[in-house]
Amino acid sequence: MSGSIFDLYKVDTITPYARMLREIWMGKSLQPIVIAGGGKEARLYIDAARVLGADESSLDEIGIEVSRLNARLLSYAIGVDIVYPSIPTDLEEVSMAASTGMVVVAGGLHPGQSTNATSALIAERVNAKLFINATDVEGIYTSDPRVHRDARLLKRVSVNELLSMLGRERFNAGTYELMDIVALKIIQRSRIPTRVVKADPQVIKDVIDGYDLGTEIVSEE
Template identity: 35%
Template structure:
């Protein structure tokens, strides 16, 4: 089986546990990853903290309004690793069963799926995914979230906006800005957007709830979403 990574998947934590663990969804994602691996398409997954992380972060700020963003991020990181364990339990021996704590090339092992969460304060799991893709020489990072692509502004607040089918690295950076705050929700983390450009990584934003569409994307087939990259 080829050890070459075909993709890094940033899987939204709200899809996995919103607000409680979504057992059927995790089982379907695991089955998809196992099908891909059986066909020689080996990918790696970074899972966010989602609703659970934001709940803990909001609680920490209510308990202590002076709590730092770094402390809040640490809470979120713990939640990402809980979500990662859920997926690992469904993947069994097809996956590395321990969770890497950083994004060095040693995070992945030949032929095995890696599942991990956050690493350090000051970044979301999108940034972790982009850093992992850069470290292992993976050309694609797919962000499976609860929206179906990139829009000029938040489509939930601005109905009628047209989704981008393809967007440049520079335009994405313009949309997402440059600042990070613990518990914030971006279509793509600003750090990840910069890594895409610097390392010429092709990004994708896709609705992770549509697993059939997501699998087509991971197989390199036609899909519904937004491709991020220079023409």
């Protein structure tokens, strides 16, 4: 779940997502497992710590801590009656939480991993039927749509095509893109059905209902 939905000055922005996740769990016999991003607050802490001399590993740990706080906020909003009571901190804890059948909300797990890579690992571990990467844009474009007006939304793209696009990228803490190389490799090796969509409650619900929205990432082309 995009960190952009978490705003400490407008916490009511979390409510529609929490309501949607609660409805999915209660009405569709599905178990949402949600990984919260760090968002603006994480970037602020990371930038401050970088200025003060922290190394990249320490900056990653800060991002993880903030994402776990965001996860806790979302879990409160969903409702303690259906959410696993603690925020998992490793894959074993995620597996244990998932085995209860409750909604599971987590943040980051390990330094050096993006939220996307963490989400892909968790999807692999629990044998998820669908991995939805909810972001602040409608899907994966041929170029950054916020910069290039002629950017074209890709409805379907292979992992190999994305790996080619990302092969020369350099990642620092707090600057991960829509999908990184580690996440894509995990999606590819386990053939995880994956979609990148706008972080909008109705869009996410529609994708779960089978609508062809956002970008579908396929393991082979």
